[in-house]
Amino acid sequence: xxxxxxxxxxxxxxxxxxxxxxxxxxxxxxxxxxxxxxxxxxxxxxxxxxxxxxxxxxxxxxxxxxxxxxxxxxxxxxxxxxxxxxxxxxxxxxxxxxxxxxxxxxxxxxxxxxxxxxxxxxxxxxxxxxxxxxxxxxxxxxxxxxxxxxxxxxxxxxxxxxxxxxxxxxxxxxxxxxxxxxxxxxxxxxxxxxxxxxxxxxxxxxxxxxxxxxxxxxxxxxxxxxxxxxxxxxxxxxxxxxxxxxxxxxxxxxxxxxxxxxxxxxxxxxxxxxxxxxxxxxxxxxxxxxxxxxxxxxxx
Amino acid sequence: xxxxxxxxxxxxxxxxxxxxxxxxxxxxxxxxxxxxxxxxxxxxxxxxxxxxxxxxxxxxxxxxxxxxxxxxxxxxxxxxxxxxxxxxxxxxxxxxxxxxxxxxxxxxxxxxxxxxxxxxxxxxxxxxxxxxxxxxxxxxxxxxxxxxxxxxxxxxxxxxxxxxxxxxxxxxxxxxxxxxxxxxxxxxxxxxxxxxxxxxxxxxxxxxxxxxxxxxxxxxxxxxxxxxxxxxxxxxxxxxxxxxxxxxxxxxxxxxxxxxxxxxxxxxxxxxxxxxxxxxxxxxxxxxxxxxxxxxxxxxxxxxxxxxxxxxxxxxxxxxxxxxxxxxxxxxxxxxxxxxxxx
Numbered sequence: 320x321x322x323x324x325x326x327x328x329x330x331x332x333x334x335x336x337x338x339x340x341x342x343x344x345x346x347x348x349x350x351x352x353x354x355x356x357x358x359x360x361x362x363x364x365x366x367x368x369x370x371x372x373x374x375x376x377x378x379x380x381x382x383x384x385x386x387x388x389x390x391x392x393x394x395x396x397x398x399x400x401x402x403x404x405x406x407x408x409x410x411x412x413x414x415x416x417x418x419x420x421x422x423x424x425x426x427x428x429x430x431x432x433x434x435x436x437x438x439x440x441x442x443x444x445x446x447x448x449x450x451x452x453x454x455x456x457x458x459x460x461x462x463x464x465x466x467x468x469x470x471x472x473x474x475x476x477x478x479x480x481x482x483x484x485x486x487x488x489x490x491x492x493x494x495x496x497x498x499x500x501x502x503x504x505x506x507x508x509x510x511x512x513x514x515x516x517x518x519x520x521x522x523x524x525x526x527x528x529x530x531x532x533x534x535x536x537x538x539x540x541x542x543x544x545x546x547x548x549x550x551x552x553x554x555x556x557x558x559x560x561x562x563x564x565x566x567x568x569x570x571x572x573x574x575x576x577x578x579x580x581x582x583x584x585x586x587x588x589x590x591x592x593x594x595x596x597x598x599x600x601x602x603x604x605x606x607x608x609x610x611x612x613x614x615x616x617x618x619x
Numbered sequence: 620x621x622x623x624x625x626x627x628x629x630x631x632x633x634x635x636x637x638x639x640x641x642x643x644x645x646x647x648x649x650x651x652x653x654x655x656x657x658x659x660x661x662x663x664x665x666x667x668x669x670x671x672x673x674x675x676x677x678x679x680x681x682x683x684x685x686x687x688x689x690x691x692x693x694x695x696x697x698x699x700x701x702x703x704x705x706x707x708x709x710x711x712x713x714x715x716x717x718x719x720x721x722x723x724x725x726x727x728x729x730x731x732x733x734x735x736x737x738x739x740x741x742x743x744x745x746x747x748x749x750x751x752x753x754x755x756x757x758x759x760x761x762x763x764x765x766x767x768x769x770x771x772x773x774x775x776x777x778x779x780x781x782x783x784x785x786x787x788x789x790x791x792x793x794x795x796x797x798x799x800x801x802x803x804x805x806x807x808x809x810x811x812x813x814x815x816x817x818x819x820x821x822x823x824x825x826x827x828x829x830x831x832x833x834x835x836x837x838x839x840x841x842x843x844x845x846x847x848x849x850x851x852x853x854x855x856x857x858x859x860x861x862x863x864x865x866x867x868x869x870x871x872x873x874x875x876x877x878x879x880x881x882x883x884x885x886x887x888x889x890x891x892x893x894x895x896x897x898x899x900x901x902x903x904x905x906x907x908x909x910x911x912x913x914x915x916x917x918x919x920x921x922x923x924x925x926x927x928x929x930x931x932x933x934x935x936x937x938x939x940x941x942x943x944x945x946x947x948x949x950x951x952x953x954x955x956x957x958x959x960x961x962x
Contacts, residue, residue, distance in 0.1 A: 374961070374962065377732055379728060379731065379732070379961065379962035380961035380962060381961065396731075396736050396737045396738065396958070397736055398734050398735055398736050398739075401732060401733065401734050401735070401736070402734035404732065405732075406728070406732040408725060408728035408729065408732075410725060412724060412725035412726045412727075412728055412729045413726070413729060414627070414724075414726055414729075415724070417626070421626065424622070425622075425623055425626070425730075425733070426733070428620065428622045428623060429620065429623065429730070429733035429734060429735045430733050430734040430735075431734040432734070433734075468729075472733075472734065
């Protein structure tokens with residue numbers, strides 16, 4: 320099975336994946352493809368199903384609809400599957416009474432491909448006190464311990480659920496630097512999916528983006544391609560805005576101009592001379608989609 | 620995995636070992652003291668021909684199956700209560716938090732995403748904890764059975780709740796079941812305090828139900844019948860029997876626990892029972908003995924149902940079987956919850 324997985328270039332493929340709690344769909348019609356070796360940002364407003372999706376991928380919960388294939392396998396609880404996946408849960412749960420050292424010992428006892436030297440050198444470099452109970456560490460240090468525990472498994476896929484949400488800006492930068500370094504060191508052997516609602520952070524390390532909103536996949540592509548296919552159009556007020564060349568994601572009006580954020584349907588789209596085309600940044604694009612999804616949700 | 624279980628639960632294991640040590644240092648000297656006192660009394664009672672009354676004389680109070688707490692090295696009753704509470708304490712402090720704490724702190728997400736299957740993780744945890752509980756409760760029961768030797772010899776009914784529930788193999792299975800029930804409820808509810816509350820109620824209700832309503836029926840009781848005469852029934856019952864019921868039966872076969880509740884007294888016996896008009900029979904006023912004779916002549920008798928002492932170990936095995944069966948249910952439910960339910 321490993322061979323088949325190694326040959327494919329896809330780390331994660333989800334087809335119509337959904338999770339229902341009672342009558343509420345926490346995640347619905349999720350269709351994503353994550354290429355191997357990518358660092359993918361999983362973004363979306365709170366309650367968009369980011370945590371649910373990550374849990375489904377590591378079989379901490381089972382899908383109500385659709386299916387997922389991860390490294391060529393269906394997520395399951397076997398040792399063979401779990402040893403390929405590094406997972407860092409939201410709020411970074413650790414045994415607060417246990418020291419950093421003992422956490423590493425736990426990894427050595429429970430993980431098949433455990434690389435103790437890697438974990439020790441990472442944490443020593445960050446000057447994290449190895450003999451201290453993790454309950455007495457700062458949030459940033461705890462996050463680094465969590466990351467070291469996930470990385471020392473030598474996973475092929477690393478899933479991180481809001482790892483920087485609770486960190487101060489400095490710790491956040493340090494964490495993301497560690498993560499970027501780890502991805503670089505792995506040289507394309509490691510695929511990372513990291514959820515967050517802090518867009519600016521993700522741009523620093525990610526090359527792909529999945530946007531979940533209103534329980535559905537809004538975007539799933541490389542950031543480069545997303546930027547290439549989305550433009551900001553500025554033109555006169557009171558002019559018809561629709562065009563077969565693009566789909567409007569967001570429309571705003573000022574006193575005498577109209578701003579459109581559009582997704583180009585036609586690569587060779589040329590606007591009329593009265594409209595100016597600007598590049599949009601990823602943050603604007605993501606926000607526009609989130610607003611759109613929210614409006615649709617409200618209308619429903 | 621063994622490393623992690625030891626790491627996480629060593630404080631509990633050490634605490635159990637200490638409790639066992641304390642109990643042993645209490646139980647062994649007291650048990651020896653009782654046994655020596657009894658042996659000395661046996662050698663002296665032969666001379667005065669009072670060995671029959673030994674039980675009532677030896678520890679000043681023979682009324683209770685318990686050994687007298689006013690003895691030197693006393694406080695025995697409190698210890699007995701503690702031993703009785705042991706399954707409850709184990710369920711609270713060992714069983715419920717085992718998995719509920721992991722859910723509570725979110726660490727289940729950490730440990731369930733190591734390279735070990737959830738099934739192996741659970742099996743290691745359950746094996747260690749349940750085996751440790753069995754060893755601990757087993758040592759407790761052995762000590763309790765041993766120190767109760769004097770009491771068991773003197774006060775013969777070994778089915779008494781304060782003996783049956785504390786000695787032999789049944790109490791070991793109470794403890795193992797209590798812990799497995801605690802684990803299951805903690806896993807199910809994910810909240811320690813709520814799970815403890817429910818566990819205590821369920822366990823108490825179960826112990827009462829089994830002890831009071833199921834245990835007397837593990838085997839069909841034996842029956843003895845005797846005349847109405849005072850003491851006639853006791854004379855026929857073995858002194859070490861567990862008497863399940865005593866009844867009076869009238870000439871029609873109507874059964875009641877008290878003779879006066881029987882509806883259809885013969886008029887002449889009725890007259891004897893009526894104190895004001897009681898006739899004088901051969902020089903004295905009619906008394907209870909005359910009533911007994913009258914009723915016997917009318918076809919009345921008494922009957923008792925009892926479990927003989929030789930069934931004691933059989934009953935222990937049956938009760939242990941019931942609790943082990945319930946343990947299997949609790950463990951199976953725990954597996955289902957951990958493996959099939961969303962984390």
